[in-house]
Amino acid sequence: xxxxxxxxxxxxxxxxxxxxxxxxxxxxxxxxxxxxxxxxxxxxxxxxxxxxxxxxxxxxxxxxxxxxxxxxxxxxxxxxxxxxxxxxxxxxxxxxxxxxxxxxxxxxxxxxxxxxxxxxxxxxxxxxxxxxxxxxxxxxxxxxxxxxxxxxxxxxxxxxxxxxxxxxxxxxxxxxxxxxxxxxxx
Amino acid sequence: xxxxxxxxxxxxxxxxxxxxxxxxxxxxxxxxxxxxxxxxxxxxxxxxxxxxxxxxxxxxxxxxxxxxxxxxxxxxxxxxxxxxxxxxxxxxxxxxxxxxxxxxxxxxxxxxxxxxxxxxxxxxxxxxxxxxxxxxxxxxxxxxxxxxxxxxxxxxxxxxxxxxxxxxxxxxxxxxxxxxxxxxxx
Numbered sequence: 280x281x282x283x284x285x286x287x288x289x290x291x292x293x294x295x296x297x298x299x300x301x302x303x304x305x306x307x308x309x310x311x312x313x314x315x316x317x318x319x320x321x322x323x324x325x326x327x328x329x330x331x332x333x334x335x336x337x338x339x340x341x342x343x344x345x346x347x348x349x350x351x352x353x354x355x356x357x358x359x360x361x362x363x364x365x366x367x368x369x370x371x372x373x374x375x376x377x378x379x380x381x382x383x384x385x386x387x388x389x390x391x392x393x394x395x396x397x398x399x400x401x402x403x404x405x406x407x408x409x410x411x412x413x414x415x416x417x418x419x420x421x422x423x424x425x426x427x428x429x430x431x432x433x434x435x436x437x438x439x440x441x442x443x444x445x446x447x448x449x450x451x452x453x454x455x456x457x458x459x460x461x462x463x464x465x
Numbered sequence: 466x467x468x469x470x471x472x473x474x475x476x477x478x479x480x481x482x483x484x485x486x487x488x489x490x491x492x493x494x495x496x497x498x499x500x501x502x503x504x505x506x507x508x509x510x511x512x513x514x515x516x517x518x519x520x521x522x523x524x525x526x527x528x529x530x531x532x533x534x535x536x537x538x539x540x541x542x543x544x545x546x547x548x549x550x551x552x553x554x555x556x557x558x559x560x561x562x563x564x565x566x567x568x569x570x571x572x573x574x575x576x577x578x579x580x581x582x583x584x585x586x587x588x589x590x591x592x593x594x595x596x597x598x599x600x601x602x603x604x605x606x607x608x609x610x611x612x613x614x615x616x617x618x619x620x621x622x623x624x625x626x627x628x629x630x631x632x633x634x635x636x637x638x639x640x641x642x643x644x645x646x647x648x649x650x651x
Contacts, residue, residue, distance in 0.1 A: 315580075318580075318583075320584065321577070321580045321581055321584055321586075323539070323540055325511050325512060326511060326512040326513065326514040326515065326536075327512065327515075327517075328512040329512065329513075329515065329530060329533075331513075342534070342535055343532065343533075343534060344515060344530065344532070344533040344534065344535070345531065345532065346529065346530070346531065347515075347529075347530040347533060348528070348529060348530065349528055349530070350512075353509070354509055358544060358545075359544075359551075360551040360553075360581055360584045360585065360586045361584070362584070362585070363550075363551070363584065363585025363586070364549075364551070364585075365545075365546040365549070365550070365551040367546075391507070394501075394504075394507045395507055395546055397504075398506065398507055398546045398547070398548070398549065399546065399548070399549025400507075400546045400549070
């Protein structure tokens with residue numbers, strides 16, 4: 280479901296150099312490409328789930344989808360393998376300056392991360408405060424403790440700063456989230 | 466790219482009871498659903514990768530894709546986690562009575578399985594001889610040995626029978642491929 284807002288984002292001016300008009304999704308895709316090329320990890324973004332309503336095909340190779348809808352994803356956007364471990368995460372941006380709205384993550388995505396965690400996988404969120412140009416990694420474990428302890432609609436930036444891990448944007452890899460995973464899990 | 470042929474298949478008559486008009490993809494999806502509901506594993510089919518050319522949207526919630534193409538997948542169709550291990554596989558059907566054509570698997574899908582294997586994941590193929598109603602699991606390891614040893618365009622059914630594992634179709638779970646994974650890896 281990121282596609283429509285992604286299009287809008289592309290038309291908006293980006294002024295600060297460090298962000299260079301890149302969305303969090305772009306940063307992660309470039310990073311995953313770097314991990315793949317350097318044989319560090321095999322992590323991909325899943326294709327956008329859609330419901331196909333109509334397909335025209337003159338030949339089998341020449342199919343054109345002429346009607347389809349975006350579907351609510353049942354899992355997270357990213358998964359793969361790193362150092363023999365199953366990795367699964369969701370990445371979200373917020374324009375808020377003070378907190379991350381929990382509604383930004385679908386309920387079944389949290390449920391999915393919970394299942395991954397229970398089956399022994401490494402599950403986490405990457406959250407970017409786009410106006411502050413600050414990005415954090417927060418483990419599913421921490422997220423779950425927060426959700427169990429507080430009945431709030433958002434997680435404050437202060438809480439994320441205290442319980443998450445800052446991720447800086449570099450040239451290459453752009454967003455080295457596996458360096459944080461190394462610190463926590465290996 | 467399974468969608469166009471999938472549509473064709475749906476219109477073809479199925480006579481034998483054991484197959485009940487189900488494609489291999491259906492069998493695996495039902496099986497994964499069973500694994501998920503019974504908290505055995507978290508394995509999903511990835512959405513069909515498409516290239517979106519045109520989207521009409523009156524409102525942000527009401528987007529309609531009006532032009533898109535099927536894209537060649539860069540990875541396999543299925544991945545997930547089982548007993549803390551990363552699982553990755555591709556499933557293919559063939560109408561041949563004697564051998565499985567290697568061209569049925571994209572070259573980059575084999576490369577992907579190779580990477581998964583090298584990073585410590587469990588990588589395999591599920592191959593169905595649809596006219597024979599016989600289904601087999603063959604590990605990436607075995608596939609790679611075959612590709613390294615023989616310069617052939619297909620793998621004979623006899624070789625698959627000798628080096629793979631037969632998978633029978635049951636009521637529920639329909640195609641219990643994790644029981645084979647248990648035997649090989651756990």
